[in-house]
Amino acid sequence: MTDRWLTFDCYGTLVDWRTGMAAALAGLGPAAPTVLDGYHRAELEIEAHGWRPYREVLREGLRLAAGRAGVDPGDVDAFVRAWPAMPVFADAGEALCAVRADGWKVGIITNCDEDLFAATAEYLPVEPDLVVTAERVRSYRPALAHFATFASETGATRDNWLHVGTSWIHDVLPAARMGIRSIWTDRDHTGHPPGLATVRLDSLEMLPAAVALAAARG
Incomplete structure (x- = not known):
């Protein structure tokens, strides 16, 4: 499978x-x-x-x-x-545990150094299956190196890969350029056009339902 x-x-x-x-x-x-x-x-x-x-x-x-x-x-x-010391959002734990229980693997794509992410990872409710940092790819989003590296290492394609992010510039836009469906958690209500995202949410509270909906939009 x-x-x-x-x-x-x-x-x-x-x-x-x-x-x-x-x-x-x-x-x-x-x-x-x-x-x-x-x-x-x-x-x-x-x-x-x-x-x-x-x-x-x-x-x-x-x-x-x-x-x-x-x-x-x-x-x-x-x-x-x-x-x-940065806090994990209150809605992140339940959301991550729910999608992991639904059989999804969890990857992290982040614009920071390896050691800075390691300090955060101790507080995340699930252990990621793969992490791609800016330090690894020597690039920063919205450039596509993170996404390209992830695809290369996992073999993931638009058929079995969804990206979840809050930044329209760093997440929604590059995912669209890669042809990857995205779930935009628009926590900051930026006013950016939602059309590039597959699903838009205000938070992660409804993430499992959003994942099911986005996955169905092949």
């Missing part, structure tokens, strides 16, 4: 990246939300220039975002140090 694969983005989808990073910026006071929003843009800019260790991206992105907000970033290692 052919394996059925669900790949997940980790940070933002399974793990509450925003809450964890906001806590790391608490010392910046009222400027913290502006710096955090600016970090998202800065990270994309830095990663577009090619792979470098994600720890460096975190440091440089924080420095750049704080500078644009007109504040002193303080401890530029704040994001790196806060990484292991």
Whole structure:
């Protein structure tokens, strides 16, 4: 029997990246939300220039975002140090256990370093069957190296592979370019067009039903 694969983005989808990073910026006071929003843009800019260790991206992105907000970033290692303490979303555990019980294999596709993911993996409710990090492929999504590597190592195709992610840019868009069906967990209600995703959800609470629906849309 052919394996059925669900790949997940980790940070933002399974793990509450925003809450964890906001806590790391608490010392910046009222400027913290502006710096955090600016970090998202800065990270994309830095990663577009090619792979470098994600720890460096975190440091440089924080420095750049704080500078644009007109504040002193303080401890530029704040994001790196806060990484292991980022909380897993409350809805992630039951969702992951349910799809694993339904016979799906679980893969993780993430834009971070091996050691940073290892610190998070201790808190995930299931052990992934395969993990593809940016450090492994020397690339950052939305480039397709993560997806191509996963396909090469597993033999997965659009017939037996669904991708689940929160970021329209990092998850929905590259999955569509690969011809892979996707489940968009639009936790942030970004307003991006939903048409590229096979199914759109607000959270992972209804993931098993969404997986069944997306799998049926061959």
